Every structure is written in structure tokens, then in C-alpha cells.
Amino acid sequence: MPTLRELELAFVRSMFDATDIAAESFVCANGMAPAARLAIYRNNIVQNYREALRDVYPVVERLVGEAFFRFAADSYIPCHPSCQGNLHGFGGEFAAFLEQFPPAAGLPYLGDVSRLEWNWHESFHAADASAMAIDRLMTVAEAALPSLHFQLHPSCRLLASPFPVDRIWAANQPDAAESVTVDLAAGAVRLLIRRRGDAVAIELVGDPEFALLAALMQGLPLQGALHAAQAFDTSFDLAAFLVRRVTNSTLVGFVAPTGATIGSATPPDARAPSPTIALTET
């Protein structure tokens, strides 16, 4: 008689490897072979995962066709176990898998299209956050600005690709025009994926802004993030960036390192309506 643990381990092995028959000996035949009974569960589980992947990756499926997608999904599923009870968390390594999947080698952009769809999926489900009033920035002493850590809206994702994956994605939406030609040689894109209201938006951003957002996302303080932007554009307009990204809720908050001075010596009404931010080079 197996322990519950032995049974569970053997059962799960047999779900992803039909040749592993250890679980069969625990199951009553009762008019139907144990292998056939276990196969019902195996089919249900694999079918659930296929459908979960189809839900997240409709553009990939459209690009490669239903049959190829199913073939790729069936190769992915046994090797990439789900590690949570929430099915929406399944499928996050599909992009990396497709890039290493020899039958898909002829579509070099497929990995980044998958990444875009995964980012879209994460952004769609991400937590909400209240907008930050731009006035909050006015209350920060100028000397404290360089050390601020900005928080991006939880739905923000960044994706850099050597392919025009935003255009590939748009051309493969259900409401897209019948035939759209996307020039694969059109060049690299830098994308910010985020929610505006409830809708996920895919936004092209320039190299300096992408570098700045990526640095903020990694937790760098404003000074360090600005340096990343200035590596692309020495005259990068930080004040304009902050006003725009706070106003459109890309940036939803900031924290100062412990001990830093927050709060202004001058009353807020004595300040200019838009922040003037001059960070000194270090």
C-alpha cells in the first residue's frame, strides 16, 4: 500500500510521462484498465495547459498555425512544470523555449513576439495603483531629488527587441486589416507595455527613456537612472519626463532613502508650477 506521498509522486510522473506506469498499480480496474483511467486525467491536464497557452499567446498561434502551436505546446508542457495553483502563472518560459525549439528556428522573431504577449498578459492582470499627484514632487527638497527611488505602475513591463514586434503584434490582432506587410528589417524597438485604465497599451519609447525606465525598474535612484538616459542623450529633459510620466501614471510613487530630507523649506505655493530639476553630475 503506497503512502499518500508515494501515490501523489507516482501519479504526477505518469501525467507527464505515459511510460511511467507505477501509478497504475494503485488504481482499481473495475471494468476499465487503470492505464485508460489515468489517461483521462493526462488528457484533461494537457488540454488545460494547451488552452492556457492559447489564451496567452494568440499571436504566436496565428503566426505558426494551430497544428504547429499544438506541437510546440505539447513539447513545452511536460518540461515546464506549473509551480502554482493559479493557472494564469503558467507559460512564462514559452519565449525562451521557442527560441531554442529547432522546428521554429526559421522564425527568429517568434521569441520576442511571445515575450510581448507574456508581458501583455502580466500587465493585464497586474495590481492597481493610484495615480500620484505631481504636486508631491514639489514638496521634495532639490538636494534630495537625486536619491529618490521611483515606483512604476505595477502593470509596467519593458521589452527591447531587434525586430518590430509591436507591428507584428498589431498586424495579427483579430481586428487588423486583412494583409499587412511588416518589414522585419525595420529595426529594433523599445517598448513600454502598461495599462491605461483597464486596457493594456503597447508604447514605443526612445532609447534614453527606455534606459531610464529600465534603471528605475531595477531600483536605481533617480541620479543613476538619469545617467543611463544620458548615455544616449546628453541633453535628456528629465523635468519633462517626470511631468509626463507622473501625469500619465507610469510613475505612481517615490520613496526617499532613510534619513534623506523630504519636505520643502519653501511653502509649495511659492514654487513654480512645474518642477525644475537640475541634477548635478557626479
Next chain:
Amino acid sequence: MPATTESVVSHGSAVAPGAPRTRPLAAEIPARSGVGLRAPHYREILATLPAIGWFEVHSENYFGGGGQPLNYLERIRAEYPISLHGVGLSLGTTDSLDHAHLRALKSLMARIEPGLVSEHLCWSSVAGRHVNDLLPLPYTEEALAVVCAHVRQAQEALGRQVLIENVSSYLQYSHSTIDEWDFIAEVAARSSCGILLDINNIYVSACNNGFDARRYLNAVPAAAVGEIHLAGFDRMDDLLIDTHGTRVANPVWQLYGEAVDIFGARPTLIEWDTDLPPLAVLLQEAATADRVRGERYAHAA
């Protein structure tokens, strides 16, 4: 811990579309019919406010914490009581319970104020690997101890009673020593949880595994039954498959009538997950459940 087993006062039917309405003070699920809430029906429900007692959702669909899913759920919650039905907690696992999963559920509960919270009498993960499906347990003293400990932990973490649902099954284990109906009764007795009795699952499992569905109904402790599920199945060769993709079958309606005789009026859910039909079809099925329940109840009174 809120009681889920006593019958609760039913809410009035939905007010006219467009009329302002605040969130019902009571979150309790009325002893009427409800339907499973699925994304393709969100807009129609808000536009028409159908006269239905309540809605039930799969909790995990709202674990992201924001965006369109939660926005719609909160707007629908402002009009109707909501039941949170989990499919991923894996109460029968020999791993420890997933605390991140419980935290996500608890924060969803804080936001939605559900009338009922339910999970399944099953396992779906081991050694950190999830299969995201409802797998049957062997009915042994060992499994009983595992499930009861996890149900108690979950109820403690969530701060309320949960209902445990019987799953449909396509196999039995040769070393099971307890009948399923005695097992679920014992889980309720030992861990003070309620029971979500799925009549379709009883019927499907009875056909697949060769037991008497009526014996199951009669063995379940009536006071513990806080909710009933109804759904459709499909036939595949000699097995019934619990697809939730068709109307409730006639023998399941028959069994539901007998359940009403035994348990009285209980909140009753129409579940439909695959090949989702128009909302009107779900509402028709809910109306049928209301009629069957009404006839039986009137007959008994």
C-alpha cells in the same frame, strides 16, 4: 466564523438597469439559484442586471490584484452577493499548504467580501509541481488526517469557514478504506468546514465508479451542506466526463430534487466553463433549478 449552513434571507430581485444601487450590506448568498460568472458575460450582466440571486467566480482568476477582471468583479459585487470558489489550493497535497496562495485569496476576500468561500476535496500538486487539475484522493485515514489539517490551516489563515466540494472522479484507488461520503462527512466533522455538494459530480462518479448516488446523498450531514453545484457532463465511451460544457442532464435534475428533499433549500449554482453559451441559457438553467427546488419545497411543506 460565519455560519453557512442556516438558510439566509433572500435578496430582492435586481433593480432596474441604470438605477443607482449601493453594495448590498449583506454579503450572504441567498438560498436561491446563482450562476458562474465568466468574463464574456460581464458587460451584459451590468447592462441588464438579471434577476438572479448571486454569482460565483473562480478565485484564482482575480489573484492578479487589479485591472479589468477585478474592476468588473467589484462592479458586479456592488449589485449581487459573490461566492469565491477556489480550484488551486490543493488541500490534499502532502506538501505544506501554499501560503502565497492563501494570502492572495485572503486579500481578494478583503476586497470582494464574499458570502461563501469554497475549495475542493482533492489534491493538485506534489513536490512543488502543480497539475492545475482536481485529482482524487485515496480515502484512507492518512489522507483524512492530511486534508483535515490543511482545511483547519486554511480556515485559520482566512479567518472564516470554507466549504469543501466533492470532485468528479474517473478512478478509485485499491487501498481506499473509507467510502467517499463518509470521508467528506468526517472532514466536515473534524475540521468544522462546510460541504459544497456537487450533485453532478456525485452522479458522474457514481456512474464511473459504480456506487449508489442516493446512498451518497443520504450519508452527507445535512447541517454541513452550505451550497449545491449543478453542471453538465459529456459521455466518452463508458465514462462520464465532467466537462461543465452542457445543460444539466435529466438524471442530475432528478437527483437534485431528491437532494432538496433531504437538505432543504440551499444556494444552488449553475456551473458552465467550456463552450460557454449566452447568459440567457445559464439564466434558464438557474430558473429550472428554482422551479425544481420550489416544487420540492412546496411539496414538503
